[in-house]
Amino acid sequence: MAETNEQAFVQMTPKGKEDLGTIEIAPDVITVIAGIATSEVEGIAGMRGNFAAGVVEKLGKKVHGKGIKTEMTTDGLFIDVYCLVKYGASVPIVAREVQSQIRQAIENMTSLVPKEVNIHITGVQFDTTGE
Numbered sequence: 001m002a003e004t005n006e007q008a009f010v011q012m013t014p015k016g017k018e019d020l021g022t023i024e025i026a027p028d029v030i031t032v033i034a035g036i037a038t039s040e041v042e043g044i045a046g047m048r049g050n051f052a053a054g055v056v057e058k059l060g061k062k063v064h065g066k067g068i069k070t071e072m073t074t075d076g077l078f079i080d081v082y083c084l085v086k087y088g089a090s091v092p093i094v095a096r097e098v099q100s101q102i103r104q105a106i107e108n109m110t111s112l113v114p115k116e117v118n119i120h121i122t123g124v125q126f127d128t129t130g131e
Helices: 029-038 053-056 091-110
Strands: 009-011 021-023 045-046 068-073 075-087 116-125
Touching: 021 029, 029 045, 029 068, 029 075, 029 091, 045 068, 075 091, 091 116
Parallel strands: 075 116
Antiparallel strands: 009 021, 045 075, 068 075
16 A cells, blocks of 8 residues: 655755755655554554565564555645554544654655645554454
8 A cells, every 4th residue: 555656855065065966855855754653653553565565574674654545736745544443442542643743754754745645544443452
């Protein structure tokens, strides 16, 4: 599910430092930042991914970009997040917190301001304790 537009994100060069060159941020970096920010929100049970991400996780590697789609257009940076919410959590509150965390993390780490952060709740995860 971690889909990205393969265009690199070009950063503005700090004032007075134009002679040093340009800064490019790979789309996967934005995806990983958004994925980590999402997983840190209380009430998120997991992310929806594709078959390949599931296989990689079974092999023991953490996939931080699972369930995140980023797209950079001339209008700006658009992020779509597909996630599961824990049973009992307030969906609107959790979704707003995910939006806030992603926006803040991306802005702090890359100085890019996302135009939209869209949250798609794909399911509810119930507590599965042995009874």
